[in-house]
Amino acid sequence: MNNIGEVLFSENEILARIKDIAQEINNDYANKSICFISILKGSFMFASDLMKNIKPDCEMDFLSISEFEGKSSTGQVQIKKDIDISIEGKHVILLENITNTGLTLSYLKKMLLARGPASVKIACLLKRSSVEKENIKIDYQGFQIKNNYLVGYGLDINQKFRNLKEIRHLQKVRK
Template sequence: MINILDKTFVPLISREDIENRITTLANEITNDYQGRCPIFVVVLNGAFLFASELVKRIPLTCEISFIRLSSYAKTESTGEVREIIGMDNNIEGRDVIIIEDIVDTGLTMSQLLSQLNGLAPASVAIATLLHKPEALQTSIDLKYIGFNIGNKFVVGYGLDYDGIGRNLDSLYVLA
């Protein structure tokens, strides 16, 4: 168990399991995009650890860009997505792979997909470390999923509770 601020969390997914799954996802992406130069769009802040571990295992020529979106307050999704830092890369005719830490309601991803598709990419795929199928409020096509988890609040491996816990090397769930 670990305590973060006023909450207690218990282990959910170990560092070893995360690393093994990331290697599998990297191999799938490498095979799918062989001979192409995808642009990875990393959703900050939560996806930074996942993105770092994922892209360093992908031996393709690629670009990496960052966008920052937010829809959480404390442990709940607000349902409102606000763009904080936008992407300035030209993605017209490019293969885009969004790297996200977690897809739960799908509202954040739906808005991001809408914005990116308006820029005329050749393709857009989503790679997410975590997916909460029970929490989905809109249909999202997730091509690369690390782990499906229950509809519980998680921290670690880039995910935080009120800014704390991103640096944990494993994933923990609210007790």
């Protein structure tokens, strides 16, 4: 791991915060069924660990989008794989690993609201302190971060390092 920097959040810190988020969600939806929608690929680890702590009465689906190439945002959100289930009348929680600009979440929330759910909320593991561009509300937030490039726990650079159990600063890009 010669090109990966220091650990920003350890596996234990991540799992403890996710457990807290799950408890908040369980409290807020005590008598309601929830439909979770995980944004692939990055949020798969967050979604998996969160679901282990959520009450059984829930559904799970996935969507895949494209906004980034390497380290740069293209500024346009494209749906690569849409959800397979109907969300009409359901309480939806959108799961994202990191909010960079808010553009993706703003776009997806509007798209999902057009499908008639009872509600749409957002759970995000990492939120950049600079996220105010799209005025998006993160309902369940893990950690606030600065504008460093991070890898691990689902975060990648050119599809590498997603499998790390912790979140680290990336020092340089390996070809």
